[in-house]
Amino acid sequence: MPLPSRILAALRRAASPGARVWVLPNLVLGLFAIALFALLAVLGRHETETRRNALARDVQWAEQTIRTRLAANEDFLQLLAKEVAEERQDADSSSRRAAEHVAANPELTQVAWIDADQVVRWVAPRETTAWNRGERLSIPEQALAFQRAQRTGTPAYSMPAPAADESASIEIHVPVFRDRLFRGVVVGIYAADAVLRYLSSSWFWNKYRVVMETDDRVVAANSSVVLRTDLTELVRLDPPGQGLRLRVSAFADESNLPRDMLLLLIIGLVLLMGWSLWTLSAHMRRRLAAEEGLRRESAFRQAMEESVITGLRAVDMQGRITYVNPAFCGMVGWSADELIGLVPPFPYWPEEELATLERVTATWMGGQSPPSGFEVRIRRKTGERFFGRMYISPLVGADGRQAGWMASMVDITEQKRARAELEASHQKVVTAQERLQQTSRLVTMGEMASSIAHELNQPLAAIANYCMGCVTRLESGAFSPDDLASAMRKASDQAERAGKIIRRIRDFVKKREPNRAPVPVAVIVDEAIGFAEIDARKAGVNIRLEVPQELPPVFADKIMIEQVVLNLVKNGIEAMHGSAPGRRELTVSARVDEGRAVEVAVADRGHGITPEQSGRLFAPFYTTKLDGMGMGLNICRSIVEFHDGRLWARPNDGGGSVFVFTLPVER
Amino acid sequence: MEDPSQRVYVVDDDEAMRDSLVWLLESNGFAVEAFPSAEAFLERWHGDMRGCLVLDVRMPGMSGLELHERLSARSAVLPIVFVTGHGDVPMAVSALKKGAVDFIEKPFNDRDLLRLVAGCLDLDQTRRAARHREEEVRRRLGALTDREREVMELVVAGKLNKEVAEALGISIKTVEAHRSRVMDKMEVRSIAELVQAVLEGGGRTR
Numbered sequence: 001m002p003l004p005s006r007i008l009a010a011l012r013r014a015a016s017p018g019a020r021v022w023v024l025p026n027l028v029l030g031l032f033a034i035a036l037f038a039l040l041a042v043l044g045r046h047e048t049e050t051r052r053n054a055l056a057r058d059v060q061w062a063e064q065t066i067r068t069r070l071a072a073n074e075d076f077l078q079l080l081a082k083e084v085a086e087e088r089q090d091a092d093s094s095s096r097r098a099a100e101h102v103a104a105n106p107e108l109t110q111v112a113w114i115d116a117d118q119v120v121r122w123v124a125p126r127e128t129t130a131w132n133r134g135e136r137l138s139i140p141e142q143a144l145a146f147q148r149a150q151r152t153g154t155p156a157y158s159m160p161a162p163a164a165d166e167s168a169s170i171e172i173h174v175p176v177f178r179d180r181l182f183r184g185v186v187v188g189i190y191a192a193d194a195v196l197r198y199l200s201s202s203w204f205w206n207k208y209r210v211v212m213e214t215d216d217r218v219v220a221a222n223s224s225v226v227l228r229t230d231l232t233e234l235v236r237l238d239p240p241g242q243g244l245r246l247r248v249s250a251f252a253d254e255s256n257l258p259r260d261m262l263l264l265l266i267i268g269l270v271l272l273m274g275w276s277l278w279t280l281s282a283h284m285r286r287r288l289a290a291e292e293g294l295r296r297e298s299a300f301r302q303a304m305e306e307s308v309i310t311g312l313r314a315v316d317m318q319g320r321i322t323y324v325n326p327a328f329c330g331m332v333g334w335s336a337d338e339l340i341g342l343v344p345p346f347p348y349w350p351e352e353e354l355a356t357l358e359r360v361t362a363t364w365m366g367g368q369s370p371p372s373g374f375e376v377r378i379r380r381k382t383g384e385r386f387f388g389r390m391y392i393s394p395l396v397g398a399d400g401r402q403a404g405w406m407a408s409m410v411d412i413t414e415q416k417r418a419r420a421e422l423e424a425s426h427q428k429v430v431t432a433q434e435r436l437q438q439t440s441r442l443v444t445m446g447e448m449a450s451s452i453a454h455e456l457n458q459p460l461a462a463i464a465n466y467c468m469g470c471v472t473r474l475e476s477g478a479f480s481p482d483d484l485a486s487a488m489r490k491a492s493d494q495a496e497r498a499g500k501i502i503r504r505i506r507d508f509v510k511k512r513e514p515n516r517a518p519v520p521v522a523v524i525v526d527e528a529i530g531f532a533e534i535d536a537r538k539a540g541v542n543i544r545l546e547v548p549q550e551l552p553p554v555f556a557d558k559i560m561i562e563q564v565v566l567n568l569v570k571n572g573i574e575a576m577h578g579s580a581p582g583r584r585e586l587t588v589s590a591r592v593d594e595g596r597a598v599e600v601a602v603a604d605r606g607h608g609i610t611p612e613q614s615g616r617l618f619a620p621f622y623t624t625k626l627d628g629m630g631m632g633l634n635i636c637r638s639i640v641e642f643h644d645g646r647l648w649a650r651p652n653d654g655g656g657s658v659f660v661f662t663l664p665v666e667r
Numbered sequence: 668m669e670d671p672s673q674r675v676y677v678v679d680d681d682e683a684m685r686d687s688l689v690w691l692l693e694s695n696g697f698a699v700e701a702f703p704s705a706e707a708f709l710e711r712w713h714g715d716m717r718g719c720l721v722l723d724v725r726m727p728g729m730s731g732l733e734l735h736e737r738l739s740a741r742s743a744v745l746p747i748v749f750v751t752g753h754g755d756v757p758m759a760v761s762a763l764k765k766g767a768v769d770f771i772e773k774p775f776n777d778r779d780l781l782r783l784v785a786g787c788l789d790l791d792q793t794r795r796a797a798r799h800r801e802e803e804v805r806r807r808l809g810a811l812t813d814r815e816r817e818v819m820e821l822v823v824a825g826k827l828n829k830e831v832a833e834a835l836g837i838s839i840k841t842v843e844a845h846r847s848r849v850m851d852k853m854e855v856r857s858i859a860e861l862v863q864a865v866l867e868g869g870g871r872t873r
Contacts, residue, residue: 458773461687461750461773461774462686463687464777466687468777469687469690469693469695470694472691472694487690
């Protein structure tokens with residue numbers, strides 16, 4: 001991932017509310033750690049300062065002590081020197097006093113009297129390998145100090161010199177004058193380590209590493225451990241001077257242990273806090289993820305519930321509504337707030353169905369719900385009724401116990417309507433087929449006629465033959481009565497046969513038998529209008545007649561043609577439903593068409609016929625009316641054509657349409 | 668003038684019609700034979716049948732028109748009266764064009780039918796006589812030799828003996844001898860009779 005986008009992602013994460021929550025705790029934790037470490041540092045520094053101060057004080061004190069003791073020893077040695085000079089005491093007594101002093105001051109190892117020739121005259125408390133009576137001073141440092149004391153006339157310290165037992169020693173040479181003559185020196189010999197040991201107290205000794213050193217070497221030390229610490233004080237020792245100084249370093253403080261523990265504890269606690277924060281954040285993240293999942297799930301369920309078209313309703317064990325979904329509310333028209341908490345009878349139960357619905361409710365609450373559901377009539381808030389199919393199932397809670405019932409409802413009004421329509425249209429087709437059959441009977445009459453005639457001709461011709469045969473025989477006189485009787489019986493049988501044929505034909509064509517005869521068009525039109533007048537008045541239609549009396553009679557079945565005219569007139573009246581009242585005029589006119597036919601026209605001022613309608617106008621089952629069968633014009637055309645006429649439609653000048661048919665005049 | 672060998676053959680599928688026709692025709696002195704179908708008649712038919720056929724046009728199976736066509740194909744000469752029902756007139760007209768004698772529409776007047784039948788029987792007799800003469804001429808013509816026939820054709824065509832002799836490359840005497848034998852064999856006494864005989868024989872000489 002390229003860096004900029006990683007930063008962007010981090011920013012996005014940081015900007016997200018979940019991350020922002022964690023900024024403060026993390027910040028606080030960091031600040032807490034920083035403050036603690038700062039505090040520790042300050043404390044540490046403070047402690048160091050304190051220790052440094054203590055060290056300085058201690059060192060000062062030690063130096064003071066050493067100086068005081070050295071000064072005290074110096075005073076004693078000067079006194080002793082005076083004694084020696086004045087020779088008030090003998091050598092023994094001086095050395096004895098020196099020995100006593102050495103015993104009381106352990107830093108001093110020896111005191112010696114050295115004459116001007118640098119010869120040791122006595123050593124107290126006793127001689128040692130380095131100091132023997134009668135010997136001369138052999139060590140350069142001794143000689144230097146001797147000469148300095150002699151020259152200056154004041155006590156002089158020697159440079160530390162390694163003693164015979166390897167421990168360094170420092171000598172003080174106190175000059176002895178008598179009568180302004182230099183007589184020698186009284187020498188106090190310090191063992192350097194004894195100086196350190198006895199001139200500082202044991203706590204100091206334990207607390208610090210104390211080193212006596214010159215510029216180039218260590219003279220004495222209380223510990224050989226070299227400490228790496230900045231907590232060190234240097235102090236010049238003057239006396240004895242000679243570049244001698246004390247280096248004091250603090251030993252590692254055992255009291256640091258609790259402080260380190262504290263530090264560790266703090267680090268541990270911070271880490272622990274960090275870890276717990278991280279754990280908490282991980283836990284929160286998991287919670288958030290779970291929450292998000294839950295939210296999505298719940299949103300999905302919500303969306304599902306709202307988009308489902310099945311109405312859902314939950315009731316508790318008492319039948320109280322506990323839940324309805326939007327589809328249910330949409331069906332009944334009451335809102336969820338209005339419905340929840342209601343008990344039967346519910347407001348959407350129509351009054352007329354109360355008893356039925358109570359019974360149905362009792363049935364499913366008794367646990368008997370048919371899998372095919374119940375068909376129920378439901379009342380909308382508007383008062384409108386609709387048919388619903390309701391399926392009931394037990395509502396089982398998370399604890400496995402039944403908490404109520406769940407009902408799902410589907411609006412089956414449309415289904416029922418469609419089914420009813422289907423049945424109606426089926427019925428319509430059946431009716432139309434019956435009518436069509438009658439019509440087709442009518443239409444095929446022409447074809448029927450010849451076969452009927454042929455069938456009837458047989459018996460008729462036979463009868464004529466029998467009769468004429470009899471007549472011939474009777475006239476000729478050559479006959480036997482038996483022959484004649486037989487022939488006459490046969491003739492009679494044939495007459496009966498003819499009667500049967502006629503009955504059969506009448507049964508076949510029944511009421512639809514056309515009866516063509518010369519009939520005046522005016523009569524047909526008048527009678528047809530008579531039937532339509534009630535409809536016309538109801539529809540506010542004015543019917544105008546333009547049928548001249550002098551028209552030749554047409555050769556037609558009066559009833560059938562009346563039906564044609566009535567049909568066309570009624571169509572015209574219906575077509576003018578939408579027309580302005582003043583325009584609702586229907587004109588029925590008739591005229592002679594080329595002398596051989598009469599043309600009858602029914603003209604309305606209705607909605608007219610569109611070109612696409614005109615193509616199918618006479619097709620069976622085609623209708624533009626809501627309750628039409630689509631058979632009227634079809635039958636009309638059949639009837640007219642049966643009469644050797646034509647039926648057609650054309651637009652009316654100035655709006656509406658004209659239906660025209662022709663009928664042949666009497667032949 | 669009626670020939671006792673003549674019969675009226677009635678073919679009709681309708682039993683009443685058939686029976687009543689037989690009754691009517693017998694009442695008027697005709698010898699009648701009836702058949703219930705065209706097939707039944709055809710089975711019985713032979714060339715020597717004399718009389719006429721009263722035939723129903725509409726019959727199940729073979730129709731009257733079909734029977735008429737079959738008979739024509741067999742050179743039958745029986746005159747036919749078609750009995751038609753209503754609306755069968757066009758059918759009858761086509762039958763007439765094919766050589767039927769007449770048709771009568773049911774129901775019919777008995778006089779009309781009887782007149783038609785009588786006419787048909789006369790026609791049958793006339794036709795039969797003509798047929799008889801024609802057959803006689805054919806029989807005589809059959810007796811002629813090739814040379815005699817050649818001579819006869821030229822003589823009938825109006826040629827003189829001399830012209831015949833020139834045309835055939837034979838002598839006049841020989842022509843005369845042939846001509847005499849032709850007259851004998853044809854049983855005629857004059858050229859006029861010879862010409863008539865040849866015409867009665869269908870105009871054909873062989």
